[in-house]
Amino acid sequence: MKMDKKEFEKKFRSMIVPDTSKWTDRPAADRSKRDEFKRSQRVASRILAFLDDNTDWSRQRLADELSVSLQRISIILKGKANFTLSSIEKMEAILGINLLEVSVEAGAVRSQIEIEDLVQPQYGNVSTQQPEFHGSFAPINPAAFAFDGSYWFYTDGITFEDLLADAEAGESNIALAA
Amino acid sequence: MEFVPTFANPNEIPLRGLYAVRYDDMPEDENSWSQFFDSLSNPEFRRDFMKERKEKWLTNGYWGTVSVADASLRALNEFTDITDALDDAYNNGIEELLDLLYDRFEPLDNKVAKGELLQSKGKPERPKEPWIRLYAVKISDELYLFTGGTIKLSKYMDQDKATITEKAKLDRLRDCLKAKGMYDHEAYTELEL
Numbered sequence A: 001m002k003m004d005k006k007e008f009e010k011k012f013r014s015m016i017v018p019d020t021s022k023w024t025d026r027p028a029a030d031r032s033k034r035d036e037f038k039r040s041q042r043v044a045s046r047i048l049a050f051l052d053d054n055t056d057w058s059r060q061r062l063a064d065e066l067s068v069s070l071q072r073i074s075i076i077l078k079g080k081a082n083f084t085l086s087s088i089e090k091m092e093a094i095l096g097i098n099l100l101e102v103s104v105e106a107g108a109v110r111s112q113i114e115i116e117d118l119v120q121p122q123y124g125n126v127s128t129q130q131p132e133f134h135g136s137f138a139p140i141n142p143a144a145f146a147f148d149g150s151y152w153f154y155t156d157g158i159t160f161e162d163l164l165a166d167a168e169a170g171e172s173n174i175a176l177a178a
Numbered sequence B: 001m002e003f004v005p006t007f008a009n010p011n012e013i014p015l016r017g018l019y020a021v022r023y024d025d026m027p028e029d030e031n032s033w034s035q036f037f038d039s040l041s042n043p044e045f046r047r048d049f050m051k052e053r054k055e056k057w058l059t060n061g062y063w064g065t066v067s068v069a070d071a072s073l074r075a076l077n078e079f080t081d082i083t084d085a086l087d088d089a090y091n092n093g094i095e096e097l098l099d100l101l102y103d104r105f106e107p108l109d110n111k112v113a114k115g116e117l118l119q120s121k122g123k124p125e126r127p128k129e130p131w132i133r134l135y136a137v138k139i140s141d142e143l144y145l146f147t148g149g150t151i152k153l154s155k156y157m158d159q160d161k162a163t164i165t166e167k168a169k170l171d172r173l174r175d176c177l178k179a180k181g182m183y184d185h186e187a188y189t190e191l192e193l
Helices: A004-014 A031-053 A059-066 A070-077 A085-097 A110-118 A160-168 B032-042 B042-057 B070-090 B092-106 B108-114 B163-177
Strands: A145-148 A152-153 B004-007 B015-022 B131-141 B141-153 B189-192
Touching: A004 B108, A031 A085, A031 A152, A031 B042, A059 A070, A059 A085, A070 B042, A152 B189, A160 B131, B004 B070, B015 B032, B015 B070, B015 B092, B032 B042, B032 B070, B032 B141, B042 B070, B042 B141, B070 B092, B131 B163, B141 B163
Parallel strands: B015 B141
Antiparallel strands: A145 A152, B004 B015, B131 B141, B131 B189
């Protein structure tokens, strides 16, 4: 049934309520602190994975080893903690994992996702180990990027497959392993 | 059921923009947009979501082999990309927001047929569709109702409980609009972005 536009608007307006959710106050909505937000989220995700993979590590042990409260661990795992680089280094040393550094490893899609992470502007200068690419990659669209020794960065008009082709031809410093 | 002006000015005539649906069983200070926003920006939610689907979708070859942590971070990146895009468009003016919604949202019926796989020079086939999906109903070319968003790892909506839930939310909205005599079958379109 097609209804009168004015009648619809009247009914619709009677159902409008103010937005009381305050979602714009959330860290994820604060564009001025996006780098910090993403860093906190990355640390949280890596530590959550560490806890899943290491069943002898509990949140309590994590708190004890890091000399922080359980409440602080909860904040960290919710991706709401602010970190200094030195605090991240300390956690990395204790856990024996990289929390921010991205190493590109074998496995096409895994690497593709890591690389998509890297081409986020805030990770544009993340230092990597010399990567070895195994297998083949689907083109990454729309991200185009280049690898320059130890830094990934955005470029215009170059696809990842272009880069791989250059690497195969020996015209770039991307290390390839069949 | 109520409508929350998420990317809209409720005083504008005619009504334009994106309103979030607040279902009756939601807490007072929540709506479909804030729930989507809070869940997807929570690393524990994303970890649990991915862990639950690890064997079926993340390690069976459909998306290659993806670790839970990598999947979580990919979802986060897509989430910030789309929420930033909506925020930017709205801040640039309602017309830009409407253009974005018109361009990016596609009718659900079409999307079902669009589960195409990436075919690329003999390379492994990988789905190229994004993981983060937003669901809305188009009331007119200028008025959209956001019902929810989730991570879609499956090809079709009926293959995962997260997207089944999103479809149910769309159905609830349609039923409510019908009950209130606000349903126009010619204009009403269920959308996925």
